[in-house]
Amino acid sequence: MTLEINLTRDPAHLRHGSNMGQPLTRTDGILKVTGKARYAxxxxxxxxxxxxxxxxxxxxxxxxxxxxxxxxxxxxxxxxxxxxxxxxxxxxxxxxxxxxxxxxxxxxxxxxxxxxxxxxxxxxxxxxxxxxxxxxxxxxxxxxIARVGLDAGEVYAPPVVGIGNPAEVVHGDIDAGLAAATKLTDATYETPAQYHNAMEPxxxxxxxxxxxxxxxxxxxxxxxxxxxxxxxxxxxxxxxxxxxxxxxxxxxxxxxxxxxxxxxxxxxxxxxxxxxxxLRRSQMYGPVGHRPPTRQRLRIGTDDAGMLTAIDHHARITTSSFDDFYEPAADASHTLYAAPAIHTAHEAVRVDTGTPLFMRAPGEATGSIALESAIDEAAFACGIDPLEFRLKNYAEVEPTTGKPFSSKALRQCYAKAAERFGWARRPLAPKQMRDENGYLVGWGMGTATFPAIMFQGNARAVIRADGRGVMETGAHDMGQGAWTALAQISADSLGLDLDQLTFRSGSSDLPDAGIAGGSGHTATVGAAIHNAGAAVIAKLAELATADERSPLFGAGNAGVIARGGRLHRRDDEARSESYADILARAGLAEVDGMGSGAADPAAQSQYAMHAHGAVFAEVKVDPDLGQIRATRMVGAFAAGRIINPLLVQSQLYGGMIWGLSFALHEEAVMDHRSGRILNANLAEYHVPVNADVPPMDVITVDEHDPHVNPLGIKGVGEIGITGSAGAVANAVWHATGIRIRRFPIRIEEMVMGLGD
Amino acid sequence: MMNFDYVRPASVADAIAAASEKGAAYLASGTNLLDLMKGGVSRPSRLVDVTRLPGLDRIERLADGSLRIGALVRNADLAHDAEFVRNYPAVAEALLSGASAQLRNAATVGGNLLQRTRCAYFYDIGSACNKRWPGAGCDALDGENRLHAVLGWSEGCIATHPSDFCVPLVALDAVVEIEGKDGRRELPLEALHRLPGDAPAHETELERGELIVALRLPAAAQNFAAHARYIKVRERTSYAFAVVSAAAALRIEDGAIREARLALGGVAAKPWRSREAEQLLAGAAPDAARYREAARAALAGAKPSGDNAFKIELAQRIVVRALSLAAQGTPARVAALPASPFSSLPGA
Structure with a gap:
């Protein structure tokens, strides 16, 4: 079963020299839009x-x-x-x-x-x-009799949440922190069950x-x-x-x-x-994982100066009757805000659904909308602008562990996004702004964060006698652009232009690239590719520098650099030799090398590693009918090295739209008696259509992270949801003065809340 | 899906003969029927494809000034017909607020009138539903019913009719032309759909084998062209059915409302026309107090069928909005977001 993928070789998609960082369009784009990409x-x-x-x-x-x-x-x-x-x-x-x-x-x-x-x-x-x-x-x-919903039965403390995280985390003295508060925000939020609806079942x-x-x-x-x-x-x-x-x-x-x-x-x-x-669309609603409903109580203590004294975040979640997966919703409170006391805990209820599993930002998404809403409420209780409040309580080190961050450009994210949005003009009180047509206008914000995760992955690199390169890795392109971004890393790792490279992927017959999850695929496979390329270049360098017929002979400690299909002496770049010549003289058909990528345990024990961002949203609300419309979103994100700005922008747009969906649209409706899902189709399970998506601005903030992995990549797949959902919800409050704590925000709550 | 016969008759008479057998169903573009068949909700043994019947895809002006729209005219073709938009702007706006562009390109006028409810319990064959299985009971009654009917419902069924198109049509006295074994008859559109009563499965007045061949808008319907709107609140901006909608059409002369038409969508098993509201408006000055009075009258008989009391309040506010916007005058073009509350709003 050979896999031949005819990726685009059109010159418009090529850049010469350094490939990482270039905004290349997708190499598989033409295959997809012409229907030639063969899906399963x-x-x-x-x-x-x-x-x-x-x-x-x-x-x-x-x-x-x-x-x-x-x-x-x-x-x-x-x-x-x-x-x-x-x-x-x-x-x-x-x-x-x-x-x-x-x-x-x-x-x-x-x-x-x-x-x-x-x-x-x-x-x-x-x-x-x-x-x-x-x-x-x-x-x-x-x-x-089916057990349905968050109150279906006995509540218990799960052994772990997510994959092996403790269900309860205590930092500092939570009782003392709450007691020290001069203002206490105590609010309970509910998020609905959400089901996977990838276009391809x-x-x-x-x-x-x-x-x-x-x-x-x-x-x-x-x-x-x-x-x-x-x-x-x-x-x-x-x-x-x-x-x-x-x-x-x-x-x-x-x-x-x-x-x-x-x-x-x-x-x-x-x-x-x-x-x-x-699977039929309706059959996706059960056996392939989902995001479980949550009920989250947040108690946020603040002192007279608006400084946090405590964050107590308690999440109830459902899991299936027969297996254990616990959405780590409360873990969202571990990293963002510098409270002297932080307590997070989970409790679970068994219900008759399929087992909830990973759904884009599992825990981070559910936890973020509750935390960012509660922070907004706490800021208002203190009479402080929500951005200023977040800056006052900015975490210089990871609060629950005390570790320094490997890098954290969140301040720059706040500043850039706030400026682009025009946040400084925001009135503190809600229901102060109307547009020229009489719509209520509200501005809200949320902080985004997602951990920089790596799995274990491998790649194999080859330089052939003709000087061309091959990179092989069983990576996964979910639409995020792995075919393109990983090829960019591959070309740079081998010192080749992209058109000199054959990138093979998408098959289990190739080296195991690990799992494309946790926003860690580019980081993991990128590191593997980087190391595989380095291994091959080292072999070529060894051949050349040991051969007295090579212009690179004796480069020794000065070493060589690989660029444009040639090795150059580092101390005299005019002296170089092509890969083809090196292999020809050595009489070799090819040289190859393996590389692997994984997190560095030493760096991980020393540093907290997270991507960050800030999202600002504007909504308009019809003052009589209660209909909500998002009209603007601005997000700035710092996520380490950006391999391909175009693909990253798309990922972040997608995440922000998912956040909008979380706040205003998406919900699986389950019959409370039968446990059947009543809207298991794309007509009734509402995700935003194009007409719901406002103009969006994505800013990426440069971030050089020498600790997270060799290429400094943090990942962008999931962070866009976090922050965004809360920003939209907070904007609805700011427009109307109505604080909705059950998501998605429903029309009836707006209609009845707005009154006459 | 089950095996079924598929026939493509060459004439209306042949179609009626083919569809008069038990278990037969007409198929136009199938935007609703095929979904129902795939879900096992509808299991016809014979599909009678009417899409190639001659002469049913025309829009024609009749001698008496009325407009006759063939049953096979596509929703999108009608909504973009310049003369139609000019004369019946609220109908065009309603059409463009329904479904998605792709569905509107396929869906026919006749099919739109006969689309089935979107009640989730009707679609879920594991649930009890008196429409699907008379006498089985109604699981919606104590179920998830925040979007169900507030007018004209019965203990046997609380489902709503989902069409946008039908709402301004009933307001404008549209008539359906029906062919059957015994020849042609006509019915006001308002009389086509039935309220559930104790027979929710009996949804329309059509007899077995009868085929809607055309829809007619009377000449007088054009008199409202200057003051007509359709407003729809929904849970997303496109490809969503109405939570509640309203069509308002006014004939304003010398600063007073001479004649008013008002109908609601998403509130009952049929497009709901309110003559009580119309009578309150006729002869009155166009002002907000009177609109509110009309709205109260339109919803006077409403009661929640479940977790949906908000729809009664929302419906009244939508009536007021639709009347206010209609009185301001029909926009020169259909809004970019048709029927959305965000398509326009009076200045603050």
Whole structure:
């Protein structure tokens, strides 16, 4: 299964010399806009069948019966996979082997854990036949009362939150801090369940060849997927070949292979033919992770000077009845504001939903809207401008750990964004501004932050006899632009122009690039690429400097630098030799080198590492009808080295729009009796349309970070949501004087709040 | 999806014959029906594709001054027809505030009239719904119902009719032309949709096999062109159904309202015309106090069907807004954000 991706080689997309930092357009852009980019579900191997999942319409109970005979009688249906008829698995899908192993429903029993759970899979010659077969199964259930919402049952303290974070963190004396406050802001915020709605639903095309497995599926972590599938089917990970050149969005939902994708592999094994399985939009609302609802109480103590005395942030979240993932919402209060006492704690409730999992800024997004709203409330209680209040309480070191920041240009972010926005003209009190048409106008702000995370990733670099380079890494392009940004890093790492480089990615047959999550992919894979390139250049330098026929002979301690496909003596750049000449004289077809990237534990123990930003928003509110419209957003972000300003700008726009969505639109509506999600479609699950998105300004603030990783990259994938949601919510308050603490802000609260 | 017959008749008569059998459904662009079929909500055994029937895609001015719009005219074509926009601006604004550009390019006039409710319990085949299964009960009644009906609902059904287009049409006395086995008949659009009562599944007055072939706007509807607006509050600016909407059309002469038309959307199982409000406005000076009185009259019979009392208040404010904007005069062009409260607002 060779993967040939015809990336753009048009000169308009090339820059010569230093490639990092250049605003290149996407190398895969033309493939995508012309429909030639082959996504997983675009593959049709010969003999392929279609699998359709039959899903439960109850949230809790058992499947008593399935009319398999009726489904099989339907023309075109080949087989029906059920708990009684499925390939044997080598591993229990409910086993918890590692912190990233989440339980999945692979027809291991007749138990129903949530609505939209797979209860059978119908395999047919056509999609239509499989779909109808699934209907004809006409399941009967033994229904148990569903547990729905944040008050569904017993509350308990989770063992950990996120991946291994402590559920409770205490810094300083919280009781003393609260007691020392002359003003106490005590407010409770609610955020809704949100579900993944990437344009591309989860899809898989699975082909077995003996005990080798070939799959096309969107993945943010191919090596993780290999490991999980290898365990489930009892085959070596190396036997599993995953192609994942393009994702139509991931946002965390494709970080770990999901149950439905594994069901596609099982179906192919059952029938002995290639099988395609694509989730319907509504089937995304259950088995692929979601953002759970939260209820967060914040107590913020301040003294007469407007200095924080305490931040007490308590979050209740839901998790599934059968597994443990705890959205670390309160952790948002660990890093931003310099309170002498900080206490964060979580409590959880088990409900009958799929297990909540990573969804763009998990914890940071939910926690940020509550924290930034509460800080806004506290600032107003103190009679201080919200920006001034934040500057007064600026954290010079990470408050909960006392560590210095590896870099932190947040002050510059505040200053630049505030100036661009015109914040200085903001009246302190709410409901003071109207535009020429009579709309209420409000200005709000929020601070953005996201940790600089790295995973473990590898890359292989090659310089060939013709002097051209190859970089290979199994990286993941979710639409963020990995094909482009990583190629830019690759070209620089090999001292080549981009058009002299072949960049190979998107396949598990290439070196493991780790997971594209936590906003850490460019940092991780970038470091691996940087090191792989350096390894190859070192080999070339060794060949040249040891060869007395080379103009570089004896460069010794002065060393060489790689540029434009040549090595130059550092102390005399006129003396140089091309890679091709070096290899030709050495009689080598190519030289290669491996590199890996990972966080440096020594630096991590010494420094707190975070990206930061400041977001300002303007909204207008109809004074009678309560309709809200965002009219302006300005965000300034400091996130270390920017590899590609165009791609970064798009990432930050996307994050800020997500924040707008969080504040004003997005919400999964669940029937409180049945636990079924009532708006599992793009018509009723509202995300902003273009007409809702205001003019947006993104500023990136230069930040040189020598500690975070060799290239100084912090990541921009998630930070745009944080700060933005709170900024919009605070702007609504500033426009109307109505403080809404339940998100999204609903029209009824505005209508009734605005009165007559 | 289930297997079904697909027929493409060459004439209206053939279509009616084909659609008169039990289980048959007409298919135009399918922007609603296909979704219902994919979700298992609707399972017709035969689709009668009417999209190629001759003569139903024309907009024509009749001798009596009325405008006849073929049932197959696309929503977008109608909304961008210059003469139509000039004469019936509120209808154009309503059309452009509905769905998305892509859907409007596909959706037909006849199909728009017959779109089904967006009640989530109607779409969720795991829920009880008297529309889908008469006698099953209504899970919306004690469910998530903040957007449900406040007028004309029954214990059997609290769903609303989602069309924007229909709201100004009923205000302007639109008439539907219907062909059936026994020939042609006409019905005021206002009489097409039924309130749920004890038979929520019986949504319209159409008999089996009957086909809407045209919509007619009477000559008098043009008299309101100078003072007509449609205002819609929704949860996002496009591709969202109305929380509440209102169409207001006034005939103003010598500084007084000679004749008023008012209808509401998103509040009932049908586009809701308020003659009580119209009567209060007729002969009055265009002023805010009178608009508020009219709004109260329009919602006098309203009661919450669930967690939606706010819609009664919101509906009154939208009525006042629509009347105020209509009185100010129809804008020269349809706003960039059609029907949005942000399309225009009186100066503060």
């Amino acid at each position: 579900a675009d593959n049709h191997p010969a003999g392929m069948l279609y699998a359709v999942i039959a899903t439960s319409c109850i949230a809790r109970g058992r499947v008593k019966s399935l009319d398999v005979a009726a489904a099989k009688r339907h023309p075109g249906v080949v087989d029906v996979m059920t708990p009684a008829h499925k390939p044997e698995l080598a591993e229990d899908p409910d086993a918890k082997g590692n912190p990233f192993a989440f339980r999945m429903e692979l027809l291991q029993s007749d138990e129903v854990r949530y609505a939209n759970q797979a209860i059978a899979v119908v395999i047919a010659e056509t999609l239509e036949a499989a779909t109808e077969g699934a209907v004809l199964l006409s399941p009967h259930y033994q229904v148990e 989860h899809a898989i095309v699975a082909v077995w060849d003996g005990d080798r497995l070939f799959i096309d599926t969107p993945s943010q972590g191919m090596a993780f997927a290999q490991m999980r599938v290898a365990g489930l089917f009892g085959i070596p990970p190396g036997n599993i070949h995953i192609n994942s050149p393009f994702l139509g969005g991931g946002f965390g939902s494709k970080g770990l292979i999901s149950g439905p994708q594994v069901l596609g592999i099982m179906a192919a094994k059952l029938v002995g033919r290639p099988v395609k399985l694509v």
